[in-house]
Amino acid sequence: MMDEVAQAVATGAAGNVVAYMLSGQVDALQAKITRIFRHQSTEAQAETVHSLEVHAAALSNETESSEHVIEHWARLLRSELSAHPDVREDVEGLAKDSTTGSISIGSQHNHGSGAFIGGNNYGGITFNTGNERQ
Secondary structure: OOOHHHHHHHHHHHHHHHHHHOOOOOOHHHHHHHHHHOOOOOHHHHHHHHHHHHHHHHOOOOOOOOHHHHHHHHHHHHHHHHHOOHHHHHHHHHHHHHOOOOOOOOOOOOOOOOOOOOOOOOOOOOOOOOOOOO
């Protein structure tokens, strides 16, 4: 029986599989998936990688929901973890992986009237149109 942490790790990794698919990075994911499923035969590995491409296309065409694809990959990863506990480190790595790097979320508040590009504007605005008036 697989422990709850391993199940959560598999689900997190499956979520990142879908994140890779949605961000168009299936090629980057193939090596990670091949490593995780390294105990499979060559043919089975090829089918697993092909499944990545099929699911990515289905998500792109909106013929499958991301929840369904996460569920599918979580099941595959849990099965592999159960059969081969030595892949846990690789699955954990995929679960911790970030497809987008760090993201900084902030907010900007502008009050008053006028153009606010790149920050609050305190003071006057000068427009240089190239037509100098004298």
